Amino acid sequence: MRKYRNVPTKVDGIRFDSKKEAARYSELKLLEKAGEIGLVELQPAFKIEINCKKICTVIPDFAYVEHGAKIGVDGLVVRTIEDVKSPATRKNPTYRLKKKLLEAVYGIEIREV
Numbered sequence: 749m750r751k752y753r754n755v756p757t758k759v760d761g762i763r764f765d766s767k768k769e770a771a772r773y774s775e776l777k778l779l780e781k782a783g784e785i786g787l788v789e790l791q792p793a794f795k796i797e798i799n800c801k802k803i804c805t806v807i808p809d810f811a812y813v814e815h816g817a818k819i820g821v822d823g824l825v826v827r828t829i830e831d832v833k834s835p836a837t838r839k840n841p842t843y844r845l846k847k848k849l850l851e852a853v854y855g856i857e858i859r860e861v
Contacts, residue, residue, distance in 0.1 A: 754834075762790065769809055769832040772861055776810060785828075788812045792829070794856070796849045806846045808858055830859045 754766035760777075764770040779785045789811040796803045808831040818826045829850075837843060838860060850856050 766832065768834070772810070772830070772832050776812060780812070784815050785812045786815070787827075789827075794850055794854060796846075796853050798853075803849065804846060806850045808850075828859060829856050830861055833860050 754768070757764050757767045757770040759770045759773055762773070764773060773790070776785065776788050780788050791807050791809060792811040794806045794808075796806060808829050810830040810832075811827045812830075813825050813827055817828075820826045831847075833843070847858050850858060
């Protein structure tokens, strides 16, 4: 039995961990077609290293660039990072720690949907 009772679902030949995540992917593809967002990326990986020691890897569900996105201090376009989470998953201590590490190390805030 799956931990949070999610049902794996396939869309466009891609397996998603839940129906909710698959539905969000479909929404993002429609927004991309409409020109509202671009450069949709599935499961971008962010290595968390402190003092040259790998701590963990944070893998949110999606990354994309919104139309009219800002340019960051590094000169790169600021991407939106999303994670599809249920209320139960949001309370998971490991998830909460990784979310905080991503913000502390990269200055990236995860948008939860």
